[in-house]
Amino acid sequence: MSLIKTEKLSHIYSIGTPFERVAVNNIDFEINKGEFLGIIGATGSGKSTFIQHLNGLLKPTEGSVFYDGTDIHSTKQYTRDIRFKVGLVFQYPEYQLFESTVFDDIAFGPKNMKLSEPDVRERVYEAAGFAGLDESLLSKSPFGLSGGEKRRAAIAGVIAMRPDVLILDEPTAGLDPGGQAEIIRNIVNYKTSHNATVILVTHNMEEIARNVDRILLINRGSIVMDDTPARVFSESSRLTELGLAAPKAALLAERLRVLGLDAGQGIYTTEQLRKALCEIKGLQGGNAHA
Amino acid sequence: MLKDITLGQFFPGDTVVHRLDPRSKLIVMIMYITGLFMAKGFPAYGFMFAVLVTCLAISKIKPAAVLRGLRPILIIICLTVLLNIFFIRGETVLFQYYSIVITLEGVYTAIFMAMRLIMLIVCTFLLTYTTSPITLTDGLERMLSPLKKIKLPVHEFSMMMSIALRMIPTLIEETDKIMSAQKSRGADFETGGLIKRAKAILPLIIPLFISAFRRADELATAMESRCYHGGDGRTKLNVLRFSGIDFAAFLFGACVIAAVIFLGRFAV
Numbered sequence: 001m002s003l004i005k006t007e008k009l010s011h012i013y014s015i016g017t018p019f020e021r022v023a024v025n026n027i028d029f030e031i032n033k034g035e036f037l038g039i040i041g042a043t044g045s046g047k048s049t050f051i052q053h054l055n056g057l058l059k060p061t062e063g064s065v066f067y068d069g070t071d072i073h074s075t076k077q078y079t080r081d082i083r084f085k086v087g088l089v090f091q092y093p094e095y096q097l098f099e100s101t102v103f104d105d106i107a108f109g110p111k112n113m114k115l116s117e118p119d120v121r122e123r124v125y126e127a128a129g130f131a132g133l134d135e136s137l138l139s140k141s142p143f144g145l146s147g148g149e150k151r152r153a154a155i156a157g158v159i160a161m162r163p164d165v166l167i168l169d170e171p172t173a174g175l176d177p178g179g180q181a182e183i184i185r186n187i188v189n190y191k192t193s194h195n196a197t198v199i200l201v202t203h204n205m206e207e208i209a210r211n212v213d214r215i216l217l218i219n220r221g222s223i224v225m226d227d228t229p230a231r232v233f234s235e236s237s238r239l240t241e242l243g244l245a246a247p248k249a250a251l252l253a254e255r256l257r258v259l260g261l262d263a264g265q266g267i268y269t270t271e272q273l274r275k276a277l278c279e280i281k282g283l284q285g286g287n288a289h290a
Numbered sequence: 291m292l293k294d295i296t297l298g299q300f301f302p303g304d305t306v307v308h309r310l311d312p313r314s315k316l317i318v319m320i321m322y323i324t325g326l327f328m329a330k331g332f333p334a335y336g337f338m339f340a341v342l343v344t345c346l347a348i349s350k351i352k353p354a355a356v357l358r359g360l361r362p363i364l365i366i367i368c369l370t371v372l373l374n375i376f377f378i379r380g381e382t383v384l385f386q387y388y389s390i391v392i393t394l395e396g397v398y399t400a401i402f403m404a405m406r407l408i409m410l411i412v413c414t415f416l417l418t419y420t421t422s423p424i425t426l427t428d429g430l431e432r433m434l435s436p437l438k439k440i441k442l443p444v445h446e447f448s449m450m451m452s453i454a455l456r457m458i459p460t461l462i463e464e465t466d467k468i469m470s471a472q473k474s475r476g477a478d479f480e481t482g483g484l485i486k487r488a489k490a491i492l493p494l495i496i497p498l499f500i501s502a503f504r505r506a507d508e509l510a511t512a513m514e515s516r517c518y519h520g521g522d523g524r525t526k527l528n529v530l531r532f533s534g535i536d537f538a539a540f541l542f543g544a545c546v547i548a549a550v551i552f553l554g555r556f557a558v
Contacts, residue, residue, distance in 0.1 A: 016354075017355075018301065052470065055474060057470050057473060057474060080476070080478070083473065083474055083475075083476055084476055087474070088474040090467065090470065090471045090474070093471065095467075095468065095471075095497055095500075095501055096468055096471040096472060096493075096497055097497065098492065098493045098494075098496035098497050099493075108472075108475050108476075108477075108493070109475040109476055112475060112476030112477060112478070113476060143500070157475060158474070158475065161475070161476070
């Protein structure tokens with residue numbers, strides 16, 4: 001059975017005013033335990049609104065959301081429990097930090113779960129480890145940290161709840177490439193060690209290409225594509241139409257094909273392209289300077 | 291939610307009322323309020339009400355928007371009505387139960403006070419619904435500019451006001467965002483006693499303050515890098531000028547006051 005499921009989910013903002021706007025339109029969606037899903041879509045396509053339904057923050061205007069077969073909004077208590085099972089990391093999460101020390105800030109979620117003091121402690125240290133935060137930072141004020149450290153502290157605050165589903169809205173936006181790679185590495189680590197389900201919303205196609213096993217493309221509040229990365233990225237002209245772009249490796253492979261060098265179908269990461277090109281040149285192991 | 295607050299929200303449009311100079315709108319509004327306080331008796335109040343409804347109709351404001359805006363002050367209106375009914379002692383007693391006395395005069399005063407309050411608020415809606423905050427502060431600055439002679443920083447005040455107005459929706463949005471983020475971490479803003487709720491506000495206030503300061507800082511830098519240095523020698527892109535409809539509006543305002551004084555003679 002699917003872990004999260006939405007049925008005919010629609011969300012309309014400011015209903016009944018001149019500013020009425022349909023953000024999510026009739027979405028049927030399912031995700032299974034352990035999946036790594038990427039959500040892509042142009043700015044304002046309704047991605048953020050959609051994911052806020054998955055942990056019960058927003059109430060659907062129409063339709064319903066199920067977690068483990070039960071409607072998220074069936075009882076108030078269940079909605080609250082879901083918040084701890086489905087961890088949602090917002091865009092620029094560093095702006096939500098408020099405690100006097102990083103430790104206390106990460107402990108905010110576990111404390112709300114009414115865990116005992118030692119349990120909270122254990123989770124804070126574990127989450128800090130997953131987020132790549134040095135333990136010496138825990139006693140510092142979150143406002144004294146660097147941008148990347150703040151971001152990691154905020155992500156740790158969600159991981160500390162040990163959610164079964166981790167949803168991240170552009171977790172790497174505005175960070176340097178090193179910081180971006182590290183955050184993605186940490187997310188993958190958390191996923192493998194907890195067999196968690198991860199939903200990653202991002203504009204960074206390389207990031208998506210390298211990690212996810214399924215992509216959801218949202219445009220104007222509806223799902224346009226729901227497929228493997230290989231299939232989604234093979235339709236590069238369609239992606240361009242929707243204000244997106246395939247990963248650079250996929251674009252390069254396509255350009256090479258046009259120029260007469262066919263590296264094969266379904267290439268969308270740098271590693272794949274490199275391997276394919278090396279095979280063509282008859283080299284083993286891909287140790288050429290491709 | 292927070293986003294649905296309409297008090298002081300601008301609805302863009304292209305009616306006569308929208309096109310009026312903000313200064314004349316302000317002046318006519320003050321004239322109308324003066325009229326409201328001079329009104330005596332049902333005919334005068336009825337007339338003022340009719341004037342207001344006509345103006346609302348001309349500016350194409352939806353009645354629903356007006357009613358929604360009135361909702362927050364409903365308690366104040368109810369309280370005024372109750373206080374007036376029970377505490378004004380007139381001659382014609384309608385109802386008596388031990389020391390609780392309701393008189394005809396009390397009921398009348400209650401009705402008039404409620405009408406006056408409602409019309410007062412609605413006429414300010416007429417101003418804020420049809421005038422963008424920027425034009426409004428622009429108008430205020432021009433109206434108060436004689437005060438520059440006595441070294442009052444009029445331009446600075448109006449700049450502060452327009453920035454404050456401009457930031458209200460941004461801060462509301464920000465509050466909404468931070469609230470959602472803390473709710474995702476299990477914060478509970480809805481249940482519990484007063485102290486528990488007050489404590490729950492803390493995770494909201496701190497990030498909000500920090501972001502407000504950050505925004506202020508960024509805005510100041512942005513303004514300075516565009517060479518903003520206060521009001522001295524600064525000219526406007528759109529200079530406010532009175533036109534025919536503005537003089538018509540003044541005439542209208544004067545007529546309303548005259549009519550109210552006249553109708554006051556027919557008060558019972």
